[in-house]
Amino acid sequence: LAKTTQPISMDSYEGQEVNITCSHNNIATNDYITWYQQFPSQGPRFIIQGYKTKVTNEVASLFIPADRKSSTLSLPRVSLSDTAVYYCLVETGNQFYFGTGTSLTVIP
């Protein structure tokens, strides 16, 4: 059972780098790790996905250590519009294990 756990909330000042870590101790060999962002009154939106090592796209980076028991979403230079809830997801076949989400508040 690839249960995921993540911090409930985080605060950051504008312009800083934010790192949100998710633990998934029981991740299986073929599982992927995906992060989603959710604003109030909207559905989650895909941010980034990875399997191992490091993945980078235009909005974020995802770091996955060799044992894959955790992953870290890195948001460079956050702005006020990055205030949202961030979810870690581990996909095991047709089973999806979302974390409880990390509420990020960006402070001016």
Place this chain on the structure above:
Amino acid sequence: ETGVTQTPRHLVMGMTNKKSLKCEQHLGHNAMYWYKQSAKKPLELMFVYNFKEQTENNSVPSRFSPECPNSSHLFLHLHTLQPEDSALYLCASSQLSTSGSYEQYFGPGTRLTVT
């Protein structure tokens, strides 16, 4: 705009009512999903349809009944619900591939209140 629409956006129903939630995806995807999102709880996967066939039912009560008439439409039929069923119901779609990784596109959700 994610390409996934849901109607209605808000629904209030009594415990003896019957209602349906509708989801439509305009992305040409081959899989669709229903999720339940309650306050302070992880998103819960309710149903998965791959190629219009239901492949997962995570022990969801029978008062929730899904229907997938084609690859673009998904319904969730509701009857004799309980107050604890009040939640945000999210629909998502994805394009399954042999690589095993795929991005889900979520609709805006239907906020359901059972009175």
